[in-house]
Amino acid sequence: MAPGGGRVVQLGDLGHGKHASGSRKCFEFAKRYMDGFGLPYGMILGNHDLEGDEFDTDEENLAAWREVFGQPHFWSADLGRAKVVGLSTERYRSNVNCHHEVYIPQHQLQWLEAQLEAHPDTPFILVTHAPPMGCGLKVIQEIHIKNRVAWLNHSDPNPRAFIDLVNKYPNIKLWFSGHFHLSHNYPDSISSVGGTSFVQVGVIGECNRDGNRQSRLLRGDDRGYQLYTIDHDTGGLRLDLAAAWDEPRAPVPLIPEDELVCDPDSGWLCSQMDCKVGDNSSGFVTWYPVGHQTILARHTNDLLIEYDMATAAPIGLVTKVPDSCRVGLVRSDGSPAVAEDGSDVAEVRVYEASGELREAVPRSPSGSFFKIYKPNQWAERRRQKQEKAAAAAAAAAAAGVAAAVAAAVAAEAEAREPVEVLGSMVD
Numbered sequence: 001m002a003p004g005g006g007r008v009v010q011l012g013d014l015g016h017g018k019h020a021s022g023s024r025k026c027f028e029f030a031k032r033y034m035d036g037f038g039l040p041y042g043m044i045l046g047n048h049d050l051e052g053d054e055f056d057t058d059e060e061n062l063a064a065w066r067e068v069f070g071q072p073h074f075w076s077a078d079l080g081r082a083k084v085v086g087l088s089t090e091r092y093r094s095n096v097n098c099h100h101e102v103y104i105p106q107h108q109l110q111w112l113e114a115q116l117e118a119h120p121d122t123p124f125i126l127v128t129h130a131p132p133m134g135c136g137l138k139v140i141q142e143i144h145i146k147n148r149v150a151w152l153n154h155s156d157p158n159p160r161a162f163i164d165l166v167n168k169y170p171n172i173k174l175w176f177s178g179h180f181h182l183s184h185n186y187p188d189s190i191s192s193v194g195g196t197s198f199v200q201v202g203v204i205g206e207c208n209r210d211g212n213r214q215s216r217l218l219r220g221d222d223r224g225y226q227l228y229t230i231d232h233d234t235g236g237l238r239l240d241l242a243a244a245w246d247e248p249r250a251p252v253p254l255i256p257e258d259e260l261v262c263d264p265d266s267g268w269l270c271s272q273m274d275c276k277v278g279d280n281s282s283g284f285v286t287w288y289p290v291g292h293q294t295i296l297a298r299h300t301n302d303l304l305i306e307y308d309m310a311t312a313a314p315i316g317l318v319t320k321v322p323d324s325c326r327v328g329l330v331r332s333d334g335s336p337a338v339a340e341d342g343s344d345v346a347e348v349r350v351y352e353a354s355g356e357l358r359e360a361v362p363r364s365p366s367g368s369f370f371k372i373y374k375p376n377q378w379a380e381r382r383r384q385k386q387e388k389a390a391a392a393a394a395a396a397a398a399a400g401v402a403a404a405v406a407a408a409v410a411a412e413a414e415a416r417e418p419v420e421v422l423g424s425m426v427d
Contacts, residue, residue, distance in 0.1 A: 316370025
């Protein structure tokens with residue numbers, strides 16, 4: 001990407017499902033599409049870009065992506081006064097839990113910090129497929145939080161590493177991400193931490209969750225920038241954010257006229273709202289302190305979500321609690337928890353209206369209550385596929401043996417039948 005002039009940045013997920021996502025064919029199609037802009041472009045990988053069926057390993061899949069696009073999967077580029085940095089996931093098959101977790105390895109994180117150290121006076125624009133934990137962007141709880149794939153390195157021992165960089169380096173001005181397939185019309189489609197604005201990037205095609213086809217347009221010069229939404233259905237342009245590079249605090253986003261306000265009566269997507277830790281201004285959340293740096297929130301959509309206190313971010317789904325049920329917190333001896341901060345809570349219990357115990361969720365060895373609802377299904381599917389292939393091979397081998405035995409018996413029987421030779425009968 002040459003300095004100055006227009007360019008395009010694609011944030012991953014080039015295809016999905018029927019489009020043979022993650023395949024060389026998908027990459028080649030996407031390259032022709034990107035070449036059609038006639039502009040320099042930079043690419044990063046999303047989780048669906050490493051799910052190619054033709055590859056046995058993540059390394060092979062990643063190598064094919066690099067070969068087709070002819071670029072590294074993490075990079076930096078000068079954009080006028082600013083510097084754009086792209087980071088990519090490197091794991092799919094090898095993810096510890098859900099295969100759709102977006103995982104940035106340590107060597108990329110170290111490389112990014114070296115870039116920030118080397119250019120302390122340069123405004124940085126970061127692009128990743130998923131956002132960092134603690135950014136405050138809207139997330140779909142029953143999908144991305146439940147499966148623990150919402151944030152970068154969501155299941156890593158230290159998922160806060162990325163937001164720690166934001167707090168350490170004030171020259172990170174903008175951080176763009178996609179992953180959720182959501183539009184820009186929500187109040188938390190743009191959020192801020194310190195001087196950094198986090199920006200949700202929508203989908204230009206039909207693979208979106210709310211019917212809006214949108215992308216972002218960033219314009220800027222040496223003084224500052226303006227951020228717009230492009231509506232791909234109408235061709236309209238809407239200003240969302242503007243600021244000078246040197247402003248110490250992130251600017252306040254402009255509220256769109258067609259803002260989608262989250263209301264439990266307005267549909268499944270908006271009802272799965274997020275909120276800040278401890279906030280109950282909407283009346284839709286009940287909070288349960290459980291100590292150990294986390295807190296539980298019971299939402300009106302029946303979800304009991306665990307939040308990380310340090311980043312105010314949702315980190316996992318504990319269970320579903322129907323409206324007619326109540327939540328109880330107990331100590332290890334089964335008596336009600338009494339500590340104000342919830343540090344003595346050993347188990348979360350859900351009771352039916354009758355008082356009957358519906359479910360008990362113990363604290364895990366790590367100190368949390370969320371469950372792993374979706375382990376690495378790719379590994380499980382591969383195991384099942386291998387078992388099926390082995391069973392088919394065994395059946396074929398058994399059928400072959402049976403056929404050989406039958407042929408031998410038939411041949412022996414044929415050899416014992418009387419044969420007419422010169423008008424006589426012989427055995």
